[in-house]
Amino acid sequence: MSRTTLHMVPAAIWEGRNALASYLPAAYPEDGFIHCTDGDGAMAATANRFYRDDPQAFLVLTVDLDTTGSPWRFDDAEQRYPHIYGPIDPPAVLEVREMVRDADGTFTGIATRG
Numbered sequence: 001m002s003r004t005t006l007h008m009v010p011a012a013i014w015e016g017r018n019a020l021a022s023y024l025p026a027a028y029p030e031d032g033f034i035h036c037t038d039g040d041g042a043m044a045a046t047a048n049r050f051y052r053d054d055p056q057a058f059l060v061l062t063v064d065l066d067t068t069g070s071p072w073r074f075d076d077a078e079q080r081y082p083h084i085y086g087p088i089d090p091p092a093v094l095e096v097r098e099m100v101r102d103a104d105g106t107f108t109g110i111a112t113r114g
Helices: 011-015 042-051
Strands: 006-009 056-065 072-074 080-083 091-100 107-112
Touching: 006 011, 006 042, 042 056, 042 107, 080 107
Parallel strands: none
Antiparallel strands: 006 056, 056 091, 072 080, 091 107
8 A cells, every 4th residue: 555645846847857767856856855734724824824825836746655765754743744855756647637726816626627
């Protein structure tokens, strides 16, 4: 059984990447890890906390932590926000979905791409 988590990425970044290369977000050099969140509701709340005023489209990756090719761990007491300490190998991305927003920019959920 896989241990999955979610990672949010701007759609333009994800769609413009080399699909065969491992993924690192632009903030990785500064942060030192890849931010992840467990659960769709928690992801929407996190998106509203940090990106509500950012008008660009966002995607959510479902990531299998056990196949990222990098170590990961929880650094929060609640163990809801795994951090990946290195790149995500392409096979670890199990699904890509779209963040859904209201007209005012509020993230309301995650939808399957269609």
